[in-house]
Each structure stands twice: as C-alpha cells, then as structure tokens.
Amino acid sequence: MKSALPSTAYILQIHKNPAQVNTFISQLTATDTADVYVHIDKKNYDEVSPKINRSPRINVLEESCNVKWGDISQVDATIMLLRKVLTSKVDYDFVCLRSGQDLLVKNGLKVHLMENPNKIFMSAKFIHDRDISAAHVNMKWFDSARRQYNTFHPLRVFRSIMLKLYKKGLVLFPNRQLMPNNYLLYHGSSWFCIPIEVARFIIDFIDQNKWYYQYFKNALCPDEWFFQTLVMNSKYADQVANDNLTYLKWGEEYNNSNHPINLSFKDIDSIEKSNKYFARKFDEREDVAMINYYSEKVCM
Template sequence: MKKNCILIAAHKNHNQIIRLINHLKTDFDLYVHIDKKSTLDIKSFDNVNIYKKYKVYHGGVSQVITTLFLLKEAAKNNYDRYIFISAQDVPLKTNKEIVDFFDTNKNKEYISYENIENSEAIYKEMSFRINAYNFGKLYRKLLSRKFRELISNFPPIKRITPKNIYYGSSWWNLTNNAIQYILDYIEQNPNYLKRFNYTWGSDEFFFQSILLNSKFKDNCVNDCLRYLVWNGGTPFNLEMKDYDDIKNNINDNLFARKFDENMDNDIIDKLYKDLENSN
C-alpha cells in the first residue's frame, strides 16, 4: 500500500484516463469512479480500484455522494493524504515532487474556500444556489432563474441560508485526520447531507463548510493546488496556446485542469513529456 492515495472522478475520454492512471499508479493508490451513465469500461488492476456505482449529474448532490463513496473506500486504509482530482486533470509536478510536497506539509489541508458572507453580492448568489431547488438540467433550462427563485420562496418549501457556509473548488488535498473527521461528522449529522439535496453545486459547499467550522480551520490553506482558468462558472478547456501560461504559473500547483483529448491532445502530450524529461 502507498502512503498517499488519489481519488479520481471520471466520465469520458478513455485514452486520457488510462494515461493518467498509468502515470500515477506507480506512486499512489488510486480510487476511480466512472459515471454509471458513461460507456467507459475499465476494470480494476494492480493498485487501481475502479468503480461504476452512481449516475453522476453535473452540479447535483450525486457528485458529493460519489466523492463520499470513494472516501469511505480509501479511508479503510488510513492513507496520509487524500488527493481528489478529475480525470481531465494533468499533473504539473512529477510523482516524487507531489509526494515530497505533502511530506513537507504534513498537517496542512489544501482546499480553496471563501465565506459566503464576505460580500453582499456573493451572499446573494450563493444563497440562491443553496436555497433554490435544482431538479436537473431540463428544469433549469425550461424555467427562468426568477421563476425558480419564486417557487423556492413558497412558504411550505422555503429554505433558509445556513450560517457559516463556505464555498470553493470541488478539488482538494486533505490529511487522514481531516477525512476521518468529515466521515464521522456526516455519520453523526445525517441531516447535513440531506440539506444539500436539490442544491446546485453542492460539492462546492459541502467539504469546505465542514472543515472551516471545525478545529481544522487553522490548518486549512486556501489553495486547491490546481492551475485553471475560469470561464464564468466553469474552467476553460486548456489548449496548446495556453502552454506558456501554464508553465509560467506552476508555483505550487500540482495539477492543471481541464483538458480534453478530443479538443487538443497535443497539450496533454507535451505536459506528460515534460514530466518524463524531469525524471
């Protein structure tokens, strides 16, 4: 068993996933969940554990449930560090550099976060996301935001914004102590997970709000260790034209996202080649 594990959420691009797995598995135990709706068919091998248990919907609580499933599977082995990435990530540091980074920062929890009360605009937007009922893509497409907000304010079903809510990136890098605390908290507070049912983007509130309201707050570093470029509420697909910006802004970023082999496989090839040349 390796001392660090990587959890991977996957749903497409077979060759890209296999390349990522083969690169990481020499130094990390891997726990990979493939969206049950996907046509991908990959079997477990070596220290790579493949699951296809849940249908995962973008922005839905199914993303949280799937992540918790991977965490529970991995936590059986008490790893030092749990790193959660997407199958569309590409490493920017070698495996050894990643291991060494966490060896040097043993007790730090790397997770991006912001209190939703930091500004009136943020509070208004995040309260809408937390309180407005999300019944899926078709529901959001057919009904305007104003109408969805009106429905959600109907007294019998109206939800109130909880206190001390934090949000941030879905992707994080946490210690075993933090993971055990999260799993214990959920077991002891089953209504916490239920509160995020029908909440848009619940994965961007769920883990931050547990840790930043706990004894782990002082250990949290506001950094998910990812290079990404935002396009509104979603990251751009990075291409060869972004290569120089990626390399010039690596800093402590261990991974970059997101990439798509069907859009630009050359950038993926080049970044992996850089890693090979670094070894």
C-alpha cells in the first residue's frame, strides 16, 4: 500500500434525488483518500447534473447512456465509469461500484480495505447451465421482455413461462452467441469493490474479446452476471470474498419481489446487525430522517 489508507475510486450510477446523492458523496469523501465518479442516467441528466456538487474529487461524466432495468445498459454505464477511472491516471487501490440510493452505514471501511488489499468484494454464486436462472443469459430476450413489471403484466407471465420451459429443457429463444466450453456461469448482485488491477483486467479483457459482451447483450439482467462470470473464470477467482459489503432488503409481495425495497427507520436494527458497510435502497422522499441519521453517524 502507498499510504496508511487505501485510495479508492467510487463509481456511482445515479438517476434521481441529487441532494441525497450529495449526502452519500460527502460520506465517501470524508477522508482525503477517495474520489467519486458519477454516471447520471441520460433520461434525467439535464435535471440532475447541475445539482450534483462539484470539486476536484467529484467527477461527473459528461457522457451518459439511457439506463434501463434488465438490459445491457446497466453494464454499459459501469464500463463507462471504469474507463473513466482508468484514464484518469490516478493510482487508486480500489474501485467501488455503488448506486445513488446507497449510504455508508458502518464506519471502518477504509481499514477493512487496507486489511484486505487483494480481496474482490463481489457476490458470485455458481449457476449450472440447466438451473432455471441460467435462462437469463442462455436465452435471447427481446427488448420489452427485459423490463421491470411490478404489477400483473402479460410479459411478466411470459418470462415466467419461458423460465419454466427452460428448466424442462425447452429453449425457444436460445442465445446464439458462443461461450467457451470451459466457461462457468456465476450470478450475484451488481455492486462490487475490486482492486484496481482487476478493473484493468476487466476492461482489457472485454476490449480484446468482443464475443464476451455480445454473449450478454440480449440477456435478462446481465449486470448480475457479466462481471461475476468474467472474474470467476479468471486468475482472480480465488480472491473473491463473495461479499459485496452491502445490506439490502428484498420485497416479499408480487409488486416488489423482483427488486430491493426502500429502507426505513424500522430497519436500522437489521442493518446494524448485518455488519455491512453499505445499505440500499434509501429514498429521501420516503424517509429523509433515515438518511440524516446515517449521514451524521458514518463517515468512512
């Protein structure tokens, strides 16, 4: 390590609530060993961008993509952020991907990274090709099927049917892109914290192996497979801690079962018992007191 504490590039994907994002950025930059790179969803760029704080340590990307739930655009935004970090020429130790609805909820992250300088904090679970969830990448999903439907919708029913047919061995829309036979699939949460060496590897690999991006281009929720599969099929697999340092709470109702739900004060006990450094999702429009609580309590 170059200093007592590791230097970290935090890369954020955001789309709303600029005041809340600024609170999170203030947490991340409370020490002088962190910079922040921000990608703003193209749909909301003109509205949100002027409201994000600027400083030499806060870099808002001028370019952006239209991020949609369930498709490759989430991967595109992450790749854009990684490229921005790598072209900055700053010698960071870690790159940490977060959303604009995260907050730090526990002090000591910098020390934890210092004590684990080679660890890849990323959730990654091996998925067999015949597992029902492998249909997310082994099938070609058309655009309207790669959308978040929180109520009853024919395309949500269609997805469910396609998954069940895949489980039975009937693949109506196979992914025609080729993956090497020795590649195994891994699935996990989108968010990660990785050594800068691994970030360089990811960008170098996808630049030199165009087939890899194409394989995931029409997948369903490829952000939960793309980086996990790449890292776990590399020489870095043994460094994966299978922990992305994040607490989240999944919905249990039909209208919210496919995404994390917003946290509130009643979740504080569960958050703090989890021993995680980050939590999501927070929303200032629903519980600003929760955001104020952690902004005052936690600053790295």
